[in-house]
Amino acid sequence: MDIALVILAAGKGTRMNSDLPKVLHPIAHAPMLAHAMAAGAVLEPQRTVIIAGHGAEAVAAMVAETDETAQVVIQAEQLGTGHAVAQARAALDGFDGDVVVLFGDTPFLRPDTLDRMIAARGAHDLVILGFDTADPAARYGRLIVANGQLEKIIEYKDATPEERAISFCNSGLIACDAATLFELVAEIGNDNAQGEYYLTDIVELAQARGLSVTAVKCDEAETLGINSRADLAAADAVFQARARAELMENGVTLMAPDTVYLAFDTVIGRDTVIEPNVVFGPGVTVESGATIRAFCHLEGCHVSRGATIGPFARLRPGAELAEEVHIGNFVEIKNAQVAEGAKINHLTYIGDAEIGARSNIGAGTITCNYDGVMKHRTVIGADAFIGSDTMLVAPVTVGDGAMTATGSVITRDIEPGALAVARTRQDNKPGFARKFFDKLRAQKARREQENS
Template sequence: MSDNISWRTLAVILAAGQGTRMRSQLPKVMHPVGNRPLLGHVLAAVEAANIDQCAVVLGAGSGTVADYLKQAAPTARTFTQQEQLGTAHALLAARPALQAHEQGCVLVLFGDSPLISAQTLAQLRQALIDGAAVAVAGFHTTQPGPYGRLLVEEGRLLAIREARDASPKELEVNFCNGGVMGLRADTCLWLLDRIGNQNAQGEYYLTDAVAVANCAGLPVTAVEVDEDDVLGVNDREQLHAAEQLFQQRRRRSVMQSGVSLVAADTVFFSADTQLATDVRIEPCVVFGPGVSVGSGVRVDAFSRLENIRLEQPVSEGICHA
């Protein structure tokens, strides 16, 4: 791998969406999964991936999100997309950050994708280090339905074809666009400035960077990731699905770390729950925010815990729901 100075990474999180399908006064990226805002999960993945710099693009009037960022990611630069004219337009709202990041990698993430992992970010970054000018996260699925198809030939990503524009043969492709993208910093702005809005919506789409790069003879590749990693949340049903997947991942993780769950499907964690080895959790337990449990502690059935640290020899049965 090349030296870290040459391949410093900037993550730009697009968080300007209005989220009208959530039917809520709360900004979409502030809806919680595991008692942490969607945006907070993306920020955590950026931190876990040891990414050097982070910028967040907000929508006009996103005071709630801006306030959260001051607390959760005080070093992140924030930019405002005054008009919502597409994903490429949103990324260009962070032009000052892109101009200052002349070398290395730019990773474009979405503030409504709470299951994104540090591993996926590392895969995209490595694809750029290995020579790609554009790297797109893709996933295989048995139900490609409305997803854009990734058309790959001999290892090169030729196009992202939206389902409504795909031919019958292209619709048979089950390798789909995950949205998350990496761009080499030295060609990033050049590509973005050449994306047009000649489409039915009159918007500037980041996916068009693939066609622009291909026309310029720049290397373009697709990186296969887990479908869950790029799950976006646009409505309450998808929020529920993300919560279920988060809990499944967390249950598996804590059991692998040496925690016993008597009835795993009945235990619910917060994103910041801390459990030491040899903890035993009985059925129907809910961990609210701010809970830390020391080694050897047993958490009794039907407990609800919040903002507490439990250590041996704490008597069992405290903090019942």
């Protein structure tokens, strides 16, 4: 059976108090809508339709970056969830399969939950996703089930005390064949205080048709909706806890798990050790057997097998580190390729550069890559030795096996095997320091006497 996703993402999110559309607020460096799209992607949908409204242009741009096959449909007026689903009708014209309706602010659905919803469709016309709430006073709609059939959804405000005592609650997510879904949605009315078309009304409409309706249960955390900054922080915490647990299950050592911050797309191989207080931004891959020491920040980089990073190191976008590379404390790497076995151990900036295999970069080295207008590249060959406090003024090339003297400012290429010395000759002036300080002290004494 073909499957289409309809993801509702039109809300403004007033409680977020933000100019940014609610579904674009990030969880682990990715918009919450991207999380929802990834959750639905496990069903391998033939079509994905995003219903956008507030900030539709920004939402459409994000969707295009995430899935270029997804279609964005504009809900010009936000008249409720039923009205939102109805906007997808034209986009799914001629589609003969099941539609799964998700929410852009519900990012944590598990693959097995969606699989169970689709499996339930084999025996029922309409499937609703529900959960057991731990809070009896939670103001969710209650699902009334009898003999395996979902009879109705009672909104909390309309429920009796007995109905409110029911813990099984409505998530709002549904699965239904496309033709039936849009027929039911077309029958939804707006005779309510808000004048909106509620998707939940299709349960009673389906019952009136004699259709089979059931509810599938999931963990409450999967249905976590995000409506405020506090909800956003809670959602991020949920993501981090899950991601850390999965890493450890897959053979990664986290020495202090609660202090490691992961991004949506972080990939870390087994037998890697992550020390405390490490932050992974987007686009990071760490291969097996690496060590990331404490207080490092990584973003947009690739760390190969057996490499050691930190402590207190920063890897920026474009950093490509080969096997057994050593990056030490207070070192920053940006848009640079560091070959196998190279060492950059102390207080160094390497930007827009290539470092050859087994080369050693001394403390305080800087690749001076920016002239105020353009960036330039530094190339250092294999087995080179760069002395401490060397300034490499790009564009410049250091040949294989070459070395620079400590404190040099390198402005010309160095041929392989050569030593470059680029500093003024030291000149010692006997007795000068003593005479100089005696002169300064005398001047100070005269000033103090004049001011007394």
